[in-house]
Amino acid sequence: MKIRLAVVFLSALVAGCASTQTVLSGPVTETFHSPQSMKEVAFCLANKNNTAALEQEDGSRVVLIKNGYGGVSLAFSIYPEGTGSRIDYRKKFGTIGGVWKQCVGKTSAN
Template sequence: MKRFSLIFGAAAVVSGCASTQAVLDKAPTEVFRSEKSQNEVAFCLANKNNTSALDRDDGSKVILIKNGYGGVSLAFTVFKEGEGSRIEYRREFGTVGGIWKQCIGLKDEK
C-alpha cells in the first residue's frame, strides 16, 4: 500500500508539470500595460526570479518561472508597445510571491 501511494504521488507531481509551449499556447491569465520599456520590464522580471529573458522571433521577450520539478508555473511575455510595454501573464499552477508586480508598476497587495 505504501508503494502504491508513493507511485501515485509521483505520477501526480509529474502530470502537474506543464511544458513551456503548452503554457505559452494558453490564453493569458491577465494582460498588463506598463509605462516601463520592454527591456526594463523583462530585465526586472528575470532578475527578481533568478532566470533569463528569452528573445522570440516576434520581438517579444519571455520570462519563465519554473517550480522545483522543472515545470512552468508562470510565464510572462513582454511586448514593446509605444513608449512602454504590454505584459501577458500566464499562470499555470502554484503560488508565487507578487514581487513581479513591482516590475510592471503594480503595487503588491498585502
C-alpha cells in the first residue's frame, strides 16, 4: 500500500513539472513593452530570481523561473524592440512572489 501511494505521488510530481520546451511552445500569457534594453531586462529578471538569462540563436534572451521540483513555472522571452524591449511572458504554474514585475514595469495596480 505504501509503495502504491509513493508511486502515485511521484507520478503526480513528474506530471506537474513542465519542461522548458513545453512552456516556451505554449501560448503567451501577456506581453510587456519596456523602455529598457533587452540586456537590461534579462539581467534584472535573472538577477532578482537567482537564475541565468539564456541567449537564443536569434539573439533574444530567455529567463526561466522554476518551482521547487525543477519544473518551469514562468518563462520570459525578451526581444529587442526599437531602443527598448518586448517581453513575452508565459505562465505555466503560479509562483509565490512577483519580484519579476519590477523588471518589466508592471506594478501591482496594473
